[in-house]
Structure formats: C-alpha cells, structure tokens
Amino acid sequence: MYQIYAKNRSVEKDFEKLLNSLSEQQQRTMLTVLATSPKATQASGLVLNKIEKRGRYWQYFPTGGDRVIYDIIETKNTKQVLILFAGNHDKAKIYLREHR
Numbered sequence: 130m131y132q133i134y135a136k137n138r139s140v141e142k143d144f145e146k147l148l149n150s151l152s153e154q155q156q157r158t159m160l161t162v163l164a165t166s167p168k169a170t171q172a173s174g175l176v177l178n179k180i181e182k183r184g185r186y187w188q189y190f191p192t193g194g195d196r197v198i199y200d201i202i203e204t205k206n207t208k209q210v211l212i213l214f215a216g217n218h219d220k221a222k223i224y225l226r227e228h229r
Contacts, residue, residue, distance in 0.1 A: 131209060136212060147191065150195075168180070178191065183198070184229055196215070196217070196218055196221035
C-alpha cells in the first residue's frame with residue numbers, strides 16, 4: 130500500500146479542491162488507484178482513470194478535464210506517492226513542460 134503525500138501545502142489544497150469536485154465514487158476510485166496500483170495502466174483505453182508515464186512523472190486522469198501528476202518513491206521500507214500537481218488539463222500541460 131502506498132502512502133499519499135502532497136509536495137507542499139499549495140499542492141495539497143489543489144488536490145483537496147479536485148477531490149471535493151469529484152463524486153464519492155470517483156474519489157474512492159482515485160484514492161484506491163493511487164494507494165494500491167499507481168503504476169497500472171488501463172488496458173481498455175478509457176480516458177477516465179487512465180494512468181500514463183509522462184517523462185519522469187506519472188499522470189492520472191480522474192475526469193476528462195482534470196489531471197493529477199505524481200512521482201512514485203519506493204525504498205526498502207516505504208512506498209509513497211508524492212502529488213506534484215492537481216488541476217485542469219491546460220495547467221497540467223504547462224506544469225509538465227516546465228518540469229521535464
């Protein structure tokens with residue numbers, strides 16, 4: 130099981146805002162995916178709940194217009210998902226371009 134952390138307070142607020150905008154089912158799905166299988170990808174090709182590797186970061190698509198960008202930290206004793214960005218598609222593109 131992966132522990133989920135935000136990079137800083139600003140990212141934590143953005144992640145909470147995104148989480149609160151989702152339905153309860155979408156919230157459960159996103160948190161379950163990030164906590165149990167943050168490297169998995171959808172074989173069915175669906176846009177929602179898809180995970181992609183973008184450069185050195187992972188990107189999760191909770192809705193058609195939102196993105197969560199994160200890094201995975203695995204050591205001998207810990208498994209962590211570090212949320213780097215949570216927001217809409219346009220801002221995610223900018224974030225990825227600036228953090229290659």
